[in-house]
Amino acid sequence: MSYKFLLFDLDHTLLDFDKAEDVALTQFLREEGVEDIQAYKDYYIPMNKALWKDLEQKKISKEDLINTRFARLFAHFGLEKGGSLLAQRYQFYLAQQGQTISGAHELLDSLIERNYELYAATNGITAIQRGRLAQSGLAPYFNQVFISEQLQTQKPDVLFYEKIGQQIGSFSKEKTVMIGDSLTADIQGGVNAGIDTIWFNPDHLENTSPVQPTHIVDSYQSLLECLDQL
Numbered sequence: 529m530s531y532k533f534l535l536f537d538l539d540h541t542l543l544d545f546d547k548a549e550d551v552a553l554t555q556f557l558r559e560e561g562v563e564d565i566q567a568y569k570d571y572y573i574p575m576n577k578a579l580w581k582d583l584e585q586k587k588i589s590k591e592d593l594i595n596t597r598f599a600r601l602f603a604h605f606g607l608e609k610g611g612s613l614l615a616q617r618y619q620f621y622l623a624q625q626g627q628t629i630s631g632a633h634e635l636l637d638s639l640i641e642r643n644y645e646l647y648a649a650t651n652g653i654t655a656i657q658r659g660r661l662a663q664s665g666l667a668p669y670f671n672q673v674f675i676s677e678q679l680q681t682q683k684p685d686v687l688f689y690e691k692i693g694q695q696i697g698s699f700s701k702e703k704t705v706m707i708g709d710s711l712t713a714d715i716q717g718g719v720n721a722g723i724d725t726i727w728f729n730p731d732h733l734e735n736t737s738p739v740q741p742t743h744i745v746d747s748y749q750s751l752l753e754c755l756d757q758l
Contacts, residue, residue, distance in 0.1 A: 530703070530758060531644070531703055531704065531705045531724070531755065531758060532644065532645060532700070532703040532704070533644075533645050533647065533696060533699065533700075533703055533704040533705075534639065534644050534645065534646050534647065534704075534705060534707060535647050535648075535649040535674075535692065535704060535705065535706045535707065535723075536646060536647065536648050536649065536670075536707050536708070537648075537649060537650060537683075537706075537707065537708030537709060537710065537713070537714045537728075538648055538650040538652070538657065538660075538661070539650065539652070539709075540629075540708075540709040540710070540728075541629070541707065541708050541709050541714075541728050542628060542629060542632045542635075542636075542664075542666060543626075543627065543628055543629070543632075543660060543661075543664060543666070544627040544628055544629050547625070547627040548622060548625035548626075548627050548660065549573070549622070549625075550569070551621075551625055551627075552618060552621040552622040552624075552625055553565070553568070553569055553572065553618070553621075555621045556614075556617055556618045556621050557569075559617060560602075560609075560614075560617075567605075568601060568605065571601060571604055571605075572597070572598075572601045575597065575600065575601070576597055579593045579597055580593065580651075581712070583651075583682070584651075584682070584683075584684065584712055584713055590653075590676075590677065590682075594611075594612075594615045594653070595611045595612045595615055596611045597611070597615070598611050598614035598615055598618060599611030599614065602614070619653060619655060619656055622656050622659075622660070623655055623656045623658075623659030623660060623663075624659060624660075624663060625660055625663060626660055626661075626662070626663025626664035626665065627664070628664050628665075628666065631748045632664075632666065632748070633665065633666070634748070635748040635751065635752070636666065636669040638752055639752075639755075640669065642755070642756075644755075645671050645696075646669050646670050646671060647670055647671055647672050647673070647674060647692070647696065648661070648670045648672075648673040648674060648675075649674045649683070649688075649689075649692060649706065649708075650673075650674070650675055650676065651675075651676040651682045651683050651713060652675055652676060652677065653675075653677055654675050654677045654678050657673070657675050658673070658675070661673065671696075672695060672696070674688075674691070674692050674695075676688065679691045679692075682713075683710075683713040683714060683716075683717035684712065684713050684714075684716040684717030684719075684720050685717070685720070686720045686721050688717060688721075689706075689717060689718075689720075689721035689723065690721070701721070701722050701723045704723045704724070705718075705723065705724045705725065705726055705742070706718035706721075706723055706724070706725045706726070707725075707726045707728060707751070708725075708726075708727070708728060709727070709728045709729065711727065711735060711737050711739050711741075712737070712739075714727075715727050715739050715740075715741045716737075716739045718741075718742075719739055719740075724742040724743070725741045725742050725743070726741065726742065726743045726744070726745055726751065726754065727741035727743070727744045727745070728745055728746075728751065729744055729745070729746055730746050730747060732746060
């Protein structure tokens with residue numbers, strides 16, 4: 529099958545979220561006067577990942593996630609602080625981070641040369657994701673950027689992909705593939721929407737979930753080879 533529309537996840541697929549998060553947390557926690565920054569990071573990072581999983585499963589709202597995660601963090605260390613204001617300060621720092629995974633620009637250059645239409649499809653906060661895309665230099669590669677906050681729905685919901693399809697001219701599920709690192713968001717979302725998927729799995733993680741990607745790649749080169757063979 530020959531694809532035309534490539535839907536790209538951003539974090540951990542093209543953007544290096546781990547580096548971005550580390551820098552932004554350091555800047556934010558310094559501003560808050562935290563001395564043992566690493567201890568705060570060690571608690572926050574797994575907590576934040578768990579909250580995003582809860583959001584995917586509709587156990588919490590995005591507002592709950594954004595406005596409580598830092599209040600929870602500081603409460604863990606015995607400090608009472610307002611979550612909303614802390615969230616704004618952290619978002620300010622994170623939106624300035626444009627770190628990419630090595631080879632991302634070259635990958636997108638190659639795909640443009642092959643006449644694919646590229647679209648970003650990301651769960652996240654609009655100001656943060658647009659800021660990071662601008663800082664990274666990746667924004668010009670995409671025909672459109674679809675962010676869950678703007679669409680008011682998120683991966684893996686079918687509605688997320690339906691809204692994308694409504695905004696892409698001559699959209700066809702048969703000519704579309706979702707590319708991303710998350711089995712529960714990207715791959716499950718593609719399966720739910722009835723479109724093919726490519727699991728970007730550079731760490732060679734074992735798939736212990738029931739969801740099965742159409743294709744699996746472990747590098748940008750293998751992604752190009754996969755697409756060239758279709």
